[in-house]
Amino acid sequence: MHILTTTSASLDDLAEPVDLRQTPADIVALSFTDSDLAGLASAWKADAARLPSMRLAALRDLRHPMSVDLWVDSVARYAKIILVRILGGYDWWRYGCDQLASTARERGIMLALLPGESHDEDIRLIEASTLPRQELDALFGYFREGGPANMGALVQRLARLAGQDAAVVEPVTVPKAGYYEPGRGVVPLPLEREGKVVPILFYRSMLLAADVAPIDALFE
Numbered sequence: 001m002h003i004l005t006t007t008s009a010s011l012d013d014l015a016e017p018v019d020l021r022q023t024p025a026d027i028v029a030l031s032f033t034d035s036d037l038a039g040l041a042s043a044w045k046a047d048a049a050r051l052p053s054m055r056l057a058a059l060r061d062l063r064h065p066m067s068v069d070l071w072v073d074s075v076a077r078y079a080k081i082i083l084v085r086i087l088g089g090y091d092w093w094r095y096g097c098d099q100l101a102s103t104a105r106e107r108g109i110m111l112a113l114l115p116g117e118s119h120d121e122d123i124r125l126i127e128a129s130t131l132p133r134q135e136l137d138a139l140f141g142y143f144r145e146g147g148p149a150n151m152g153a154l155v156q157r158l159a160r161l162a163g164q165d166a167a168v169v170e171p172v173t174v175p176k177a178g179y180y181e182p183g184r185g186v187v188p189l190p191l192e193r194e195g196k197v198v199p200i201l202f203y204r205s206m207l208l209a210a211d212v213a214p215i216d217a218l219f220e
Helices: 034-046 065-074 090-107 123-128 133-145 148-161 204-208 213-219
Strands: 027-031 054-058 081-086 110-115 179-181 185-187
Touching: 027 034, 027 148, 034 054, 034 148, 034 204, 065 090, 081 090, 081 148, 090 110, 090 123, 110 123, 110 133, 133 148
Parallel strands: 027 054, 027 081, 081 110
Antiparallel strands: 179 185
């Protein structure tokens, strides 16, 4: 069977298997949402010199069973910790969950299978994971709160689980609304400003997804 090396971002099942051609890494993270992957990528790059190696992949590229098998054999089985955030729960990615659960137990890999939303608790994801419930809840907390600071703290926690001496910081709540400054995030409103002030309004979701480069450019 021909194996494609490229794919579209369609929600539909892939017609053919895909070989992601990734190399192994200590930390592996999967999600369907681009915001999760972008946030993790940005957090890792900010401290890459001191962090364990990391690979990220979109679950939409691993819908076909052969795609899952290829990826597990070439990447997942060599990881120290695997984190997967599954919108739709266990049934949405049943084959992948089963394969990762089996591989993690066979090779002593830490596995965290997390739901998409806090109200989507799926006992099967918890049972298939190899990390204790307390650690799963802690990892999910970073996604629930979101934002660059929490993604950075999540990457540090994953590094700690992978064996690196990294500081662990608990998730922090991102305000529903506030004032933003590049490099600082949400800050108190300064009492005094020199010159005229031109407000720039943007969605909180942009901050949570670490997609604020356009805002930073306007700020300058």
